[in-house]
Amino acid sequence: MATEDEARAAVARLSRELQDRRPHIERRIDYFKGREGRLRFASDEFRDYFKKRFEGFSDNWCMPVAQSPAERMNPLGIRLEAESRRADLDLQRVWLASDADRDASEAFQVFVVAARAFALVAPNPRDATTPRITFEHPAQAIVEYDPATRESRYGMTVWTDDKWDYATLYTRREVWKYQRQTGLDRDPARPDRPTPLSVDWVPREVQGETWPAPNPLGAVPLVELRNQSLLDDEPMSDIGGVMAMQDSINLVWAYLLNALDYASLPQRVVLKSDVPKVPILDETGNVVGSRPVELDELLRERIMFLPGKDATIGEWTAAQLDSYSRVIEQAVEHIAAQTRTPPHYLVAKLVNTSAESLTVAEAGLVSKTLERITYVNPALRQVYRLVALAQGDDAKARAAAAGEIMWRDVQYRSEAQRADALAKKKAIGYPLEYLLELDGVPPWDIPRILEMARRERTDPTMERIARDLSGSGAPGGR
Template identity: 45%
Template sequence: MATMEQALQLVQLLEAELLQRGRDITRHNAYYRGEHPLKFASDEFSKFHGDRYRDFADNWTQVVADSPVERLTVTGFQASGETDADADLWRVWQVNGLDADSQLGFLGSVVNARSFVLVWGDPKDPDMPVVSFEDPSQCVIAYEPGSRRLRRAALKRWQDGGEDYATLYLADEVWKFCRPHLVQDGEKSPQMADVDEELKRWQPRDPEGLGEPNPQPNPMGVVPMVELPNKSVLVGDPISDVHGVIAMQDAINLLWAQLFTASDYASFPQRVIMGAERPVIPKLNAAGEVIGTQPVDIEKFAVDRVMMFNGRDVRIGEWQAANLAMYTGLIEVAVGHLAAQTRTPQHYLVGKMANLAEGALLAAETGLVKRTEEKQIWSGQGLREMARLIALARGEDAKATALRSGRVLWKDAESRSHAQMADALLKLKQLGFPFKWLALRYGLTPTEVADVMAMRMEELEADPVTELTRQIGGGPSTAGNVPPEDTGPEEGPDEGEELAA
């Protein structure tokens, strides 16, 4: 067990790591939302046009981040040694609203390199633990030296109103702290700044206000927070999908800014008049007498598109319009590079579709499918540990051991038409694959498969003769995988005998 001083020191160290990560998290979130500063521009261009394009962004970062997340769908959890998905675990998943929240967690992992899942028991309902996906700007986990899986401690820090809160999770206990949320004011004296710093020190939260001890024991025996890394490496932090897109995104934004500027100034042929003085018109007084001359309003001539000049040496020259296609071509090349680097199909980015065969379209999405399947592996390890924590929170130690080596069931990451999928499943059934496996392969959740199996049994009980006839006749069956009887190589039973069978 840790002492108060040890717990406070650990909170401060983990908070420092959280603040260091916060810079990249803030930047990645801004790029995902389309808040891009104008980069790679010369000082002169930034001086005259920087503010003009401050709110503009051709946001490809969001497309790159969303493309794998839309294919990451959990359908169930299966413990080691079991053939069916765990129904109780799926009920916990549904009650906690994790169908939707898991998408937020996967998106946070893709954008910010990691996200977290927190599991804790509910004293009011011991059979229904509280499970939540957590933002990487609020959570951090400390691992055992030399390990990427064994967790020593975890911290969640957040702000609510005028207070900052922090919860430190250890394997044997949980500490809760709070402090006033103060914003530094540059006009404060050094003495008042010191007072603010003292007030901002973490203090244990009032046990009476919590209605529970502080610290309180951790009955699960393990740190109840799990990390979902986006792309792990052997040494160093996980890698965000957005981090590698930022440089090319900045280049695309600059090309658009230059294109808009060129279209504003040089998209039309420019004409110049040489050998002529600026035309003037008489200036009259109130009596109509000429008292001088005044220059002609050039803007009026531009609107009327007519101008007259006197003089024998007057000439008109012309500058050609700027070639704007050069910019659009460079933008398409940059978007193509971005697609290749992130394994995002070009039809997701460019938006040009030709009459592609279905096989060609599947081949074009191979990179995205493999990228998604990699994320299923990386996130699956954390989700499997989450399932174990749920079992521990429910007091099911045997199930927790089985789930530790179980697996996460995912929806197929590859997109296929219903006709193509049905044809493939029919061939697999002819090879002998069971109906339940085929239904899962089709994309049904384990709960939906159980419902379909019950419906099949109802149909069999309601009209067994028709169902058996369809099975023996080799037609599509809705009553299970009962093989037709072998009627011999020469002749089979007549219709009456078949129905009797």
């Protein structure tokens, strides 16, 4: 059990660590959304002149790179029994009742982009058999581990309103709730990055609850989904390397857009003539002098003056701009290779491509997605374990800790390819139930299909139709 001093110290420590993480998390998510990674400019003058003209433009490659593995991560349940290896339908009922199928999809996307996401399991006071599963944003949740055992020691969620910062600290035995006054302190050296004021956390008492409240699960209910790391505490984002490449691409785009505006049309040149001047008038309208036409005005009119006698007029033909586009295409190819994203996900140039060719092109993405599933599996096993603990079923909780998470096939196949593979496996003796699993049928739907198949075999009318379709006239013939 944690003492009050230990809990208060943990809240202060974890809130500071979470504050340090937030800039990195928010930056990655901004790149994914396209709010960062906009046009880059090589000089301040270039930026000042062209930024407003192309404001809002962003060639966003972070989104397809991050979406491609996340959209293939679709859990179907968990197998517990060592003998039957069937999915536990009650745990899956809880999963669906919590809308976790949708929320998990969003959490997997955040896990890929921000390198972390979190799941929280809580008892349901209205229905003890249906605990609640929610997924938390990595900017609002954190887990601290025991350095010796790597087990969760503390979990904390935070949120803010106009007046207060709130924190809920979870230990194995207690739930500590705190709050502090909301405020932002601006460092003069970094006015762009406000930090919370140094205000102590005070107990947050909820009517009808003791303080601290007991934790009925006997385990930290907050679970971290961590992306790939290098045996350290720094999981890596799938778009970590794409962000810099996206900045480079948008720099080239800035040059290209400028070239489209200034070099794609013929440019007029006036030779051997003085630069035109405009008169300067006094308050009464009398001419008191003259000044040359502003250079910016000449640029807008696409005119260049070269002073001298005997003026003549010439022009430059339109510039060739494909050198810029080739650089962008090369950079996009590098992104595809470095992130194992199929090229046709980034550049749509497929024409009459065979299914076999697509399978080969997506092999890297399939391997990458299976790798991400490997990182997510321990967290999902822990989520199902916590659900069983919330239901009061310790035996099921122990089984869930070593259960097998079931996933929909991450390899996209055409219906013809899949049907052909299943028919061949049926021919060599694979049972129907296993074939249904390979076909991606949800576990809760398999018993219904098996029962339909049983009724079909025992129905005389359906048996006669099956014989006729198989081409055999004898009862039971093949």
